[in-house]
Amino acid sequence: MLQVEAVNKSFGDFKAVDGANLAVEKGELVAVIGPNGAGKTTLFNLITGQLWPDSGKIIFRGEDISSLPPYEICKKGIARSFQIVNIFPRLTVFGNVQVAVLSQQRKSSLLFPPAQNLATEETRDILESVGLSHKATNIAGSLSHGDQKILEMAIALGNEPELLILDEPTAGMSPEETTATLELIKRLAGEWGLTILFCEHDMDVVFAVAQSIMVMHQGRTLIQGNLEEVRENREVQKAYFGGE
Amino acid sequence: MELGQSIDLASLGSQLLVGLSRAMILFIVCAGLSFVLGVLRVPNVAHGSLYMIGAFSAYSVFALFGTSSTGFWLSLILAPFVVALVSLIAERALFCHLYQREHLMLLLFTFALMLIFGDLVKIIWGAEYRSVLAPSILRGSISIFGSSLPRYNLFLLIVGPLVAIGLWFFTSKTKIGKISRAAAVDREMVGVIGINVSWVFAGAFVLGCFLAGFGGALVAPTVSISLGMDHDIIIEAFLIVTIGGLGNIWGALVGSLIFGLTHSFGVLLWPQFAIVFPYAAVVIVLLLRPRGLLKSVW
Amino acid sequence: MFRGTIDLKSLWPTGAIFIVLLILPPILPRFYTYIIAVIFVTSLLAMSLNLVLGHGMIFQFHHGVFYGVGAYTVALILTKTSLPMWIGFIAGPIAAAMAGLLIGWFCVRLTRLYFGMLQISLGSLIWAIVFRWYSFTGGDDGIHGIPMPPPLSSLNNAYYFILIILIICLVVLYLILKSPFGSTLEAIRDNPQRCEAVGVNVRRHQLMAIVIATFFAGIAGVLFVVLEGSVFPDLLFWVLSLEVCIMCLLGGWFTFAGPMVGASIMVALRTFVGIYTEYWTLVLGVILILLIFFLPEGVMGYFLEKVKPQAEEGAERRSELDVAS
Numbered sequence: 001m002l003q004v005e006a007v008n009k010s011f012g013d014f015k016a017v018d019g020a021n022l023a024v025e026k027g028e029l030v031a032v033i034g035p036n037g038a039g040k041t042t043l044f045n046l047i048t049g050q051l052w053p054d055s056g057k058i059i060f061r062g063e064d065i066s067s068l069p070p071y072e073i074c075k076k077g078i079a080r081s082f083q084i085v086n087i088f089p090r091l092t093v094f095g096n097v098q099v100a101v102l103s104q105q106r107k108s109s110l111l112f113p114p115a116q117n118l119a120t121e122e123t124r125d126i127l128e129s130v131g132l133s134h135k136a137t138n139i140a141g142s143l144s145h146g147d148q149k150i151l152e153m154a155i156a157l158g159n160e161p162e163l164l165i166l167d168e169p170t171a172g173m174s175p176e177e178t179t180a181t182l183e184l185i186k187r188l189a190g191e192w193g194l195t196i197l198f199c200e201h202d203m204d205v206v207f208a209v210a211q212s213i214m215v216m217h218q219g220r221t222l223i224q225g226n227l228e229e230v231r232e233n234r235e236v237q238k239a240y241f242g243g244e
Numbered sequence: 245m246e247l248g249q250s251i252d253l254a255s256l257g258s259q260l261l262v263g264l265s266r267a268m269i270l271f272i273v274c275a276g277l278s279f280v281l282g283v284l285r286v287p288n289v290a291h292g293s294l295y296m297i298g299a300f301s302a303y304s305v306f307a308l309f310g311t312s313s314t315g316f317w318l319s320l321i322l323a324p325f326v327v328a329l330v331s332l333i334a335e336r337a338l339f340c341h342l343y344q345r346e347h348l349m350l351l352l353f354t355f356a357l358m359l360i361f362g363d364l365v366k367i368i369w370g371a372e373y374r375s376v377l378a379p380s381i382l383r384g385s386i387s388i389f390g391s392s393l394p395r396y397n398l399f400l401l402i403v404g405p406l407v408a409i410g411l412w413f414f415t416s417k418t419k420i421g422k423i424s425r426a427a428a429v430d431r432e433m434v435g436v437i438g439i440n441v442s443w444v445f446a447g448a449f450v451l452g453c454f455l456a457g458f459g460g461a462l463v464a465p466t467v468s469i470s471l472g473m474d475h476d477i478i479i480e481a482f483l484i485v486t487i488g489g490l491g492n493i494w495g496a497l498v499g500s501l502i503f504g505l506t507h508s509f510g511v512l513l514w515p516q517f518a519i520v521f522p523y524a525a526v527v528i529v530l531l532l533r534p535r536g537l538l539k540s541v542w
Numbered sequence: 543m544f545r546g547t548i549d550l551k552s553l554w555p556t557g558a559i560f561i562v563l564l565i566l567p568p569i570l571p572r573f574y575t576y577i578i579a580v581i582f583v584t585s586l587l588a589m590s591l592n593l594v595l596g597h598g599m600i601f602q603f604h605h606g607v608f609y610g611v612g613a614y615t616v617a618l619i620l621t622k623t624s625l626p627m628w629i630g631f632i633a634g635p636i637a638a639a640m641a642g643l644l645i646g647w648f649c650v651r652l653t654r655l656y657f658g659m660l661q662i663s664l665g666s667l668i669w670a671i672v673f674r675w676y677s678f679t680g681g682d683d684g685i686h687g688i689p690m691p692p693p694l695s696s697l698n699n700a701y702y703f704i705l706i707i708l709i710i711c712l713v714v715l716y717l718i719l720k721s722p723f724g725s726t727l728e729a730i731r732d733n734p735q736r737c738e739a740v741g742v743n744v745r746r747h748q749l750m751a752i753v754i755a756t757f758f759a760g761i762a763g764v765l766f767v768v769l770e771g772s773v774f775p776d777l778l779f780w781v782l783s784l785e786v787c788i789m790c791l792l793g794g795w796f797t798f799a800g801p802m803v804g805a806s807i808m809v810a811l812r813t814f815v816g817i818y819t820e821y822w823t824l825v826l827g828v829i830l831i832l833l834i835f836f837l838p839e840g841v842m843g844y845f846l847e848k849v850k851p852q853a854e855e856g857a858e859r860r861s862e863l864d865v866a867s
Contacts, residue, residue, distance in 0.1 A: 050739070082739075086735065086736045088728075096729075099729040099740060100741070107722045108722055114717070114721060118722055287655070352792075356827040359824065364824070486660075517670070520670045520674070523667040527663050530656075534652050
């Protein structure tokens with residue numbers, strides 16, 4: 001479904017992503033792991049168009065998307081959440097998700113019909129399935145950190161993606177919240193038939209959820225494989241487990 | 245339409261001098277504006293008013309000394325200090341309480357200051373036109389290669405670079421200058437190393453306004469000093485600072501040269517629309533280099 | 543189709559104000575009728591700016607240019623051509639919107655202060671041309687004595703015409719703000735990066751908002767000509783543009799009606815303080831500073847803050863019902 005081939009990105013002299021490779025098959029739950037500064041977030045920004053690669057190819061369903069702007073990539077069926085909470089703080093929880101649903105339904109530019117009668121069904125369904133419907137009228141900026149991370153995901157679901165990209169979905173969460181969020185991710189993958197690509201630096205999280213794991217180190221891809229392959233790989237042990 | 249008629253070398257030379265000397269005045273004013281922008285991140289709309297106050301104060305000092313040449317030299321020295329004092333009062337009494345607020349609110353505040361200063365000038369100096377006479381050594385013109393060059397413009401060509409060198413020395417060689425430059429880039433850091441950021445801001449603001457006053461005093465002998473000087477210069481100053489790179493003092497110099505020269509050559513090419521040329525130049529620069537010609541500190 | 547957009551509670555006071563405004567002209571002295579009409583025109587200008595400034599956080603620093611373009615277009619058509627008057631009235635807003643499209647197209651590539659600066663320079667370019675092109679625009683003299691047909695030539699009739707156009711424009715602006723377009727615009731204001739990631743073409747959306755706002759500024763320009771019968775380059779000067787920004791901030795730029803309140807305050811101050819002293823800008827400056835220190839959210843923002851407790855409870859209950867049903 002998604003192939004990342006030999007992608008590079010430098011900021012000045014610093015090679016943030018230096019020959020990354022990644023393959024995601026339909027229906028898979030794929031994790032990208034690596035220590036802080038390994039280039040995971042940069043890689044995700046390259047895939048979803050916040051950044052453009054210096055070289056290499058990013059192919060989604062047979063189409064090169066490496067130089068498209070973010071809104072085009074979103075329309076192709078890739079939606080994402082961000083590592084640092086990135087919501088619309090002054091809108092309600094409902095309004096946050098509705099913006100995405102309206103955009104998905106190509107209704108963002110309608111000038112006259114009142115927004116409050118549009119896309120309500122879909123928005124409610126999404127809030128229902130992530131468990132935020134009782135907070136629908138709260139101002140998003142006033143939610144707890146954990147709820148804001150969930151809202152992040154809910155916004156991404158508003159685009160009815162085929163591929164959902166989650167950048168450290170459990171960052172900053174308490175252990176209980178983390179467990180609940182992992183359950184949620186697994187459930188969403190099943191119910192919505194999603195393909196999910198996510199990154200984490202917490203190993204337990206990754207091994208509990210992922211089916212395929214890609215390991216990044218200093219911007220390079222060390223290996224991509226299933227849990228066993230990754231665990232037994234020498235290089236990975238040296239770079240990652242040895243380092244901790 | 246007498247497009248491009250009668251352009252000869254002599255008029256080209258004297259227009260060049262007019263453009264350059266205008267650019268020097270603009271540079272001195274804009275360097276101050278840019279310095280305030282860089283350190284405080286505030287587009288100070290009242291900067292033009294301070295320039296006007298500088299010009300009027302220069303007139304008062306000049307009149308006090310019986311319109312002598314001593315009066316002129318003293319006006320160049322004292323007028324900027326009057327402006328600096330005014331700005332210090334405004335900063336300490338009001339402005340320093342607002343630094344945490346929304347950017348547009350700070351803009352609104354300086355706009356309010358502009359309104360107040362405008363009327364204060366009207367109350368103190370009245371609505372008549374005033375003028376300052378340059379001392380005899382700077383009056384008249386000398387002729388070089390057949391073009392007659394006004395001495396005062398040549399004087400401005402000396403003062404402008406001196407101010408530039410002085411500013412460069414201040415920002416890169418003195419401790420206070422280095423601190424204010426650091427504050428422009430990273431204010432938290434300056435706070436961490438135990439410097440009172442509030443006073444750094446006050447100092448930067450006063451210095452910027454001092455330059456506005458100095459510009460006003462310098463321009464006094466070349467124009468009739470009147471209400472409305474503030475409106476005329478402030479928008480030009482903002483555009484110059486933007487094309488130069490916000491907060492970059494050398495950018496202010498480059499921007500001033502572009503603005504002054506395009507205007508004076510515009511006068512040669514198409515007098516009726518000379519005023520259009522500098523604005524067009526600004527548009528072209530911003531389309532090619534949206535963030536300004538030189539690196540902005542933002 | 544518009545079910546639920548309009549809050550019934552605020553309909554009563556709005557209606558009452560409207561009726562008062564309808565019966566005022568015969569009662570009031572001519573001068574006051576004129577001042578209220580000036581407030582109407584200025585309010586529409588401020589409202590049009592706030593669509594992009596308050597609801598879109600687009601730093602439209604030179605909005606006056608589009609007001610001036612609208613006014614000059616209708617003035618030139620009425621004085622230099624023999625086209626019927628309604629063509630001029632329609633051409634004004636369209637010309638303003640086209641100027642908005644052109645200038646906006648260059649500006650939306652930049653953000654914030656840089657956007658504002660590029661707009662000021664492009665706008666000043668237009669101002670400078672109008673200011674110096676004596677043979678076409680009348681230069682710094684402007685154009686005076688623009689003929690109006692009999693139905694609009696008396697002050698009271700002009701008043702009613704302006705009032706009706708203002709009401710129509712306000713309703714349309716309100717609907718636009720409550721539409722998906724408006725809510726997406728507010729989402730862009732809050733977080734443009736996230737908006738791109740959910741598939742919104744942020745720049746195109748902002749450009750569209752600018753075109754709409756400049757169209758309404760053009761209507762305000764036409765109304766200005768109807769009221770004053772003249773145009774002059776000051777309409778396009780940056781001081782007026784900045785004053786309009788101030789009106790939005792003063793009235794409360796995150797509220798719908800705030801800019802109208804701000805416009806009323808500014809016009810009233812200029813008129814009535816101007817009667818007592820020539821130093822009205824000094825008074826305005828002092829009042830602005832007091833407002834900045836004591837009412838940071840603007841007059842309307844302060845008012846809404848005060849009445850919020852009851853109003854919000856009601857709103858919350860209503861929208862809960864909406865979500866649950």
